[in-house]
Amino acid sequence: MSGMRVACIGAGPGGLMLALLLRRLGGHEVDVYERSPAGATYGFGVVFSRFSLARLRRAAPDVVAALLDRGARWDDVEVRRDGEEIRSSGHGFAAVERRTLLTALNELAEDAGARLYFNTEADAAELLGRYDVVVAADGSGSRTRTSFAGEFGAEVVPGRGRYAWFGVDRAFGAMTFLFADSEYGPVGAHVYPYGPDRSTFLVELGEQAWQRAGFTEGATKPPGWNDEQAMEFCAEVFAEHLRGAKLLGNGSRWLTFPHITSSRWSSGRLVGLGDAVHTAHFSVGSGTTLALEDAVELARRLSEHGEGDDLDATLAAYEATRRPIVESVQQAAWASLRMWSHPEEHRALDPATLMLRLLTRTGQSAADVLLRLDPQLAKIGDGVTALPEGPVPALVSSDGSAVPGDALLLAPGAQAPAGHDGPLLVAADEQAEERLKGLRAELPNAVLGLLIQAPAPAEEPVARVVDSVVALATAVPLDVVAVAPGPRLPAADRTARSALAERLTAAGMRTAYVCRPNELSQGWTHARSGRADTVWTTEP
Known part of the structure; x- marks a missing residue:
């Protein structure tokens, strides 16, 4: 559709990228309003992973070229603690000064024909009377989001630390x-x-x-x-x-750091992108990347929007494409944030173990993948290995086939089989305390434990599970707590499982991370990084 008039509130990276692409892809009329002076910005460098650069290069190769030409690149991650330094290679990053990035985007957007107005306050309600589409790209402190909080279904939660x-x-x-x-x-x-x-x-x-x-x-x-x-x-x-x-x-x-979510990213002809509608903690280095990628997708959708097409459907398609990606990053960022908001949980780790925990802090990375990136990890500390040596216990249901050393999950009403030499577990439910007390009285020397599934990957649900387990362990001593796969999508479940295991271990529980057989390298990584004491697999 030609001739669409678009107003963008905010001349940050996302707003400028949107203006640039809308001019290039559709020749739309684009005005960008920024309340700060040109070149004014908070912060210093902006970091990008090699994967985000590859995605952005497809949409705007000259933007990525400007970033790489004017910034820095490196491959290594280094951890320093107590006078020791540990390095890992093969990760691939680039960074550029935020002001330099904005200057490059300013120049490219103006060259493409966008009009930029600095030192200019903009009111979305007023702009809606003059433009076909108004875009809120005014960052985490978005006045537009505040004014339209009900329309966006926005929630802002201050972070810990x-x-x-x-x-x-x-x-x-x-x-x-x-x-x-x-x-x-x-x-x-x-x-x-x-x-x-x-x-x-x-x-x-x-x-x-x-x-x-x-x-x-x-x-x-x-x-x-x-x-x-x-x-x-x-x-x-x-x-x-x-x-x-x-x-x-x-x-x-x-x-x-504010954790911002929005149940809707658009309302009528008003749509948000980047931190205005969602944030991800900076420890995963994705805030600017998400804003730029939002801009790429929104520009594509608006440029494909034809005369007579339903604008609500166009904006809904933009959100449907971007929301799963953003929410996955937000979940990973929450897990990463925990490394920094709960520093006491890893204070006792040696630098090599701390390095592994940092590299796997989002719950997604596995040792075999890390070793392919950096074979030298096999030489740090006691050595990172892709898999544990020897057999790995399995978590078997009471009607399954267990071998010596396996953990046995007792169904309600089931009796412990005679001669079983592995852990005996009950599922976390309303009868768990009573069942564990009965088993402890009947089998005082048995290894008894509790099986729990990870909740949603967020602070409050995980904290509630930890508190309930600690309370149960006070009433009935637990020898092990097994954290098993839950019903959520794999990435969200892995993030929640790793965070829950980490919290339980920090609370003094002996923790088993339970994974599917094809995820053994990942489960082993959590044991090696000190999040869990051991790893078990589910039944094949």
């Missing part, structure tokens, strides 16, 4: 994860280069440590304010890694 986003006047040579101790508690940092002499230096502090420190709540301060106390604290904690380099501020202060 605090972060402060700095730059540093030195280029680190890898995606570097720093772990240190402060007088208030553990502190972590993500550091990556984005230019020849600059790196992003993003510091995370657990909520309890932040409260003990009595630091300033950054959200109460005006835009552009730098927290000098936070900068001094971080420079002191990470002095051995900075080696004389200076932290740089750009509106840097302690903040919480």
Whole structure:
């Protein structure tokens, strides 16, 4: 359809990419409104994985070329803790200064014929009276989303823990994860280069440590304010890694990361993209990527929209394509966030085990895949292996065929078979406590456990399961808790299972990660990374 008039609120990467592609693909009339001055931005570098770059290259190869020409590239991930450094290769990243990325997109969008208006407030309700489509691309602090919260079904949940986003006047040579101790508690940092002499230096502090420190709540301060106390604290904690380099501020202060979801991404002729309608924690480096990919898909749908076509259907198709991808990333980001909001759970890990936990923090990566990327992982610590040595116990139903060492799940009313030498489990239900007490009285030397399925991959459902298991273990001592596959889609289930096993292990439970036989390498990875004590498989 030619001649569509589109207004975009927000000149961030997503809004500019949309304007650029709408001009190229359909020749639509596009106006972009940005309340900040041209070139004004918060933060430092923006990171991309090699997979996201490949996807973006198909839509706008000149954007990716500009990013690579003006930024930094590297393959390694490095972990530093307690004076030790561990590296893993083969991962593939690129980063560019956020201002540089915006400048390149500005130039390309204007060259394509989009009109950009900076220092200009825009009201979606007013724009709807003048444009065919209005796009909310105004970021996590979206005023459009706030004004149309009911239409979008938006929910904003502040995250746990605090972060402060700095730059540093030195280029680190890898995606570097720093772990240190402060007088208030553990502190972590993500550091990556984005230019020849600059790196992003993003510091995370657990909520309890932040409260003990009595630091300033950054959200109460005006835009552009730098927290000098936070900068001094971080420079002191990470002095051995900075080696004389200076932290740089750009509106840097302690903040919480908002988890934003929307039950609908469009309402009538108003549609959202990127952080305006969904966020993913920055520890998976996907916020900008998601916004750009949203823009690619929305531009494609609007450019294919024909005269007389149903606009509601066009915008619904955009959301239907993007939502499953976004929700999968959000789930992975939640699991990644837990590494930083619960630093006490991994404080005792040695650097090699910590590296493996970091590489697998979303619950999706398996040891065999990691070893193909980086065979040298076999040499770190005790050595990463694709599979455990020797036989792996299976979780067998009471009417199944168990071999010595297998775990036996007792059906309601079933008796423990004589001579079984493996763990005996009951499913987590209302009768679990009574059944376990009976088994403990009948078989005082047996290994008794509880079988649970992972809930939805989110903080509250997982926390409820952990609390219920801990309460049960107080009433009836448990020798093992088995975390088994649930009914959800595989990726969501793997994320939830890994997070639940990790939380239960941190709570003092002996945990078995249960996986399907074809997922054994992944299950073994969770045992090797300290999330679980052992791995079992389901029946073939």
